[in-house]
């Protein structure tokens with residue numbers, strides 16, 4: 001599989017009123033608001049030039065060592081002057097990924113121009129940045145940065161060697177050749193802030209000269225360095241470069257017309273590096289001292305919003321030789337710092353900036369700058385397996401390169417869809433912050449991608465190529481402005497705008513004095529102005545300051561309010577989200593708890609069942625034994641009954657259940673059979689309860705019987721009274737009977753008397769007895785002694801029984 005990553009059509013078109021993603025900021029760039037601007041904005045910013053970011057590829061040749069160590073595996077194949085193919089070597093991460101079906105084995109990339117291993121430095125310069133240098137000479141800003149993995153040839157490309165100078169010495173050579181004979185020999189016009197020019201006084205001039213001499217004197221002490229092989233930290237191949245070998249056809253530059261003929265030029269250079277997100281000046285004398293710590297410089301914004309490095313040292317150079325010396329001093333400082341920190345030069349981004357001041361008729365007419373940036377190696381820290389300080393360093397390098405990548409990607413995306421403009425994170429790293437303007441129309445940027453062909457660094461090289469493929473798609477929009485509109489402001493000793501024809505330019509003052517500077521007491525020295533104007537200026541400034549403050553305050557309030565609302569909204573949304581998450585969580589936990597509970601329940605059931613089974617086995621009793629036990633129970637029940645009966649008989653209070661257990665002699669003695677006895681105890685208790693109930697029922701019965709007895713007693717007394725009556729009546733009857741008996745006796749006597757009389761009479765009358773008849777015969781028969789005796793005995797018996805009952809009752 002092959003992928004071609006490219007936007008092939010490189011076209012340069014003029015687009016009316018085109019803008020970039022950074023247009024608002026861009027509008028504030030200094031070149032649009034110069035003091036000496038005599039052309040209106042509408043006239044100057046009418047036409048813009050739109051061009052793809054130029055990305056050049058340079059492929060380094062193999063070194064002898066690399067060829068010996070089999071680094072040449074045909075990874076890099078140049079297809080034509082614009083297309084290159086990368087073939088993943090065996091063992092590379094890309095190859096492994098492609099074997100797993102992720103990614104390809106071959107990638108194709110296209111560039112503005114590709115320069116192969118055999119390309120010379122001169123060819124490279126001509127084919128790449130010579131046009132930018134030309135533009136720079138004509139007042140346009142330019143940025144060139146080299147990007148690639150370590151050991152890919154970035155420094156070589158930028159600085160080159162003594163025999164083969166890189167693009168930097170060639171650019172300087174071109175510049176000096178162009179301005180030859182038109183050089184402003186004094187050093188009293190110096191770059192100031194981002195794009196202003198400062199007029200130095202005599203004293204400052206002296207200081208400047210001394211400083212330059214001191215800087216160059218550093219090189220006199222050093223022997224002329226020899227060309228290094230790979231150690232570019234201490235002895236860079238260009239530290240002793242000579243520009244004599246630079247051959248440049250500058251016939252085209254000499255045709256500048258009459259304006260050119262009247263111009264004078266002043267060249268200033270600065271050399272600094274960005275290491276661990278700190279900016280260090282490589283031309284500060286203090287750096288050479290081993291005792292002093294390097295001072296990090298601040299990146300600031302001027303009143304127009306352009307970034308500049310505060311206190312960066314600018315050195316005036318009169319020719320290419322002097323520029324070469326400055327480069328050597330910078331390299332020396334860089335290597336000294338590298339030695340001190342045990343670092344390699346490739347761990348920092350080094351930037352060499354040339355500023356060209358153009359003067360005409362005594363006025364500063366233009367200022368352009370050209371920056372050549374040798375970026376740190378783009379290898380990633382995970383690959384290099386760095387730790388501690390090196391890791392931090394790699395992190396910072398990766399970070400600033402990452403931000404650069406982000407900015408480039410955002411620029412590319414923003415030009416695609418204007419409705420979805422994203423913020424470009426220029427301010428997230430020093431590197432991108434410093435060159436923000438170059439990506440936003442202040443000048444033209446181009447990129448040199450350096451690669452080696454080594455199989456061992458294939459994956460990193462591929463990463464670099466992908467990065468550059470994105471960069472290649474960035475469109476640069478550069479407004480076309482007249483040179484007058486690009487004129488810098490000329491400021492005085494303390495950075496204040498100078499009087500123009502004896503008149504204070506209010507606009508210039510307003511433009512110059514940003515709010516920050518207004519509040520900065522150190523820089524607000526107005527003593528150079530006449531007193532009356534000073535007073536009026538102060539007054540107007542105070543009014544402006546107040547108005548500004550009010551405006552800012554309102555803006556701040558508005559912003560705070562908007563931010564507050566947004567945050568509140570966000571908080572509410574997140575709260576809602578959290579509460580929803582909480583509810584979900586609660587539900588899920590409840591479900592989990594339920595299922596866990598069920599699980600435990602099941603487990604407990606199972607356990608209980610198992611225990612029951614075990615217990616069943618333990619408690620198993622043979623039937624014979626059971627029968628015996630039953631017998632025993634019966635006996636015990638019997639015993640209990642007896643005991644209860646005894647207990648009842650004794651009339652004691654009811655026994656406690658436990659006591660019954662304790663008092664049971666059987667249960668007390670047979671502890672090993674506790675369970676069995678317990679069952680027996682239960683049975684006995686049950687019996688006891690039953691007996692108790694029986695007792696209660698008996699008691700009830702007794703009480704009922706007592707009642708019946710009482711009733712019987714009462715009826716007995718009644719009967720006794722009746723018997724008494726009967727006895728009384730009986731005695732009466734006896735008395736009567738006695739009377740009757742005595743009567744009977746008397747009667748018998750009479751009868752006897754009578755009988756004798758009758759017998760006498762019969763004897764007397766005829767000698768024979770006649771039949772008994774009549775009343776007297778019946779009475780005589782009933783009153784015989786036998787019947788009379790039994791009746792008396794019955795009566796006597798009943799009287800005796802009544803007497804004995806009466807005694808018992810009493």
Ligand SMILES: Nc1ncnc2c1ncn2[C@@H]1O[C@H](COP(=O)(O)OP(=O)(O)OP(=O)(O)O)[C@@H](O)[C@H]1O
Pocket residue numbers: 059060061117148149150151152153154155156157229230232237345346347375376377450
């Ligand atoms: N075109 C070339 N011809 C011959 N030699 C080259 C070329 N390009 C680079 N080299 C050599 O390759 C080596 C590494 O180059 P250089 O130091 O420029 O790499 P670099 O990318 O700057 O590395 P770093 O990022 O670590 O600073 C040097 O010895 C250099 O001389």
